[in-house]
Amino acid sequence: MLYKYYGGLQAEMIKIATIAGSDASGGAGLEADLKTFEEYGLYGMAAVTVIAAMDPDADWAHSVFPIEENCLRSQMETVFKGAGVAAAKSGMLGSFYAVDLTAEYIKAYGVKNYILDPVMVCKGAKEALNPELNAAIAEKLLPLAEVVTPNLFEAEQLSGLDEIASIDRMKEAAKIIYDKGPRGVFIKGGAKLVSLAPVSREAHPKAVDIFYDGGGFELFEAELVQTKWNHGAGCTVSAAIAAGLARGLPARDALALAKKFITASLKAGFPLNQWVGPGNPAVWRAAFE
Ligand code: PXL
Numbered sequence: 001m002l003y004k005y006y007g008g009l010q011a012e013m014i015k016i017a018t019i020a021g022s023d024a025s026g027g028a029g030l031e032a033d034l035k036t037f038e039e040y041g042l043y044g045m046a047a048v049t050v051i052a053a054m055d056p057d058a059d060w061a062h063s064v065f066p067i068e069e070n071c072l073r074s075q076m077e078t079v080f081k082g083a084g085v086a087a088a089k090s091g092m093l094g095s096f097y098a099v100d101l102t103a104e105y106i107k108a109y110g111v112k113n114y115i116l117d118p119v120m121v122c123k124g125a126k127e128a129l130n131p132e133l134n135a136a137i138a139e140k141l142l143p144l145a146e147v148v149t150p151n152l153f154e155a156e157q158l159s160g161l162d163e164i165a166s167i168d169r170m171k172e173a174a175k176i177i178y179d180k181g182p183r184g185v186f187i188k189g190g191a192k193l194v195s196l197a198p199v200s201r202e203a204h205p206k207a208v209d210i211f212y213d214g215g216g217f218e219l220f221e222a223e224l225v226q227t228k229w230n231h232g233a234g235c236t237v238s239a240a241i242a243a244g245l246a247r248g249l250p251a252r253d254a255l256a257l258a259k260k261f262i263t264a265s266l267k268a269g270f271p272l273n274q275w276v277g278p279g280n281p282a283v284w285r286a287a288f289e
Pocket residue numbers: 020021022023024028029030051052091092119121122123231232233234235
């Protein structure tokens with residue numbers, strides 16, 4: 001297990017929570033988060049915002065069922081008042097009240113290590129984007145985030161820039177997003193980034209993400225894993241960053257470790273069925289056993 005990396009299980013468990021949707025197929029959402037927390041040797045909790053289900057008789061079409069407000073508030077009480085956390089992340093929120101409750105509890109309980117994964121649409125989903133909800137996420141949650149982890153599409157939505165396809169554009173977007181209040185911006189170019197100008201992508205087959213914290217840009221590069229089986233990769237990365245911060249790592253170290261973690265997970269991705277395949281966050285434990 002990854003916790004062996006840190007010298008074993010500690011007497012007092014470090015607690016961490018995800019505020020996210022359940023992905024009934026198990027690869028993304030809170031399922032990915034909890035699996036990741038487990039690999040970091042942390043005690044994971046979850047406040048469920050929505051349940052996402054997929055229809056095998058309709059080409060794996062996604063349906064998203066929001067959890068009602070009272071139920072979400074009760075879960076927030078359980079997690080934040082009842083237990084407390086060293087770090088928290090949020091993923092798919094799916095409603096305005098979930099955005100408001102997340103802001104309320106992160107503020108009320110002074111959660112410093114809050115990672116915002118601004119999930120706006122899930123892969124393969126046909127659901128319409130909700131620009132008002134994205135605006136509420138930007139306005140109410142960005143200022144609370146230690147690190148926000150948009151992919152290229154989400155970075156476009158949060159920055160207002162279109163066609164972020166190069167490192168230079170990612171840097172521009174990171175600055176704009178940073179000015180909206182988070183203490184760090186981690187844009188995931190991953191396998192999707194089309195240009196690595198001035199070098200060509202073929203000459204430099206890397207998955208490139210960037211981090212900006214107002215001080216300077218840092219590029220995070222890892223082996224480009226060419227796979228279709230990457231469902232839940234975004235959730236896993238942000239969960240791993242939150243887990244690293246819960247462990248007391250500085251942000252840049254947490255990012256570097258998260259990048260190694262997701263690369264290993266993606267290399268072990270597998271087909272769940274003909275539509276989708278998740279990474280496997282459990283694979284890296286082999287390196288520590
Ligand atoms: O990968 C984004 C995502 C996040 N959260 C939930 C999901 C998905 C995609 O399927 O189902 C619950």
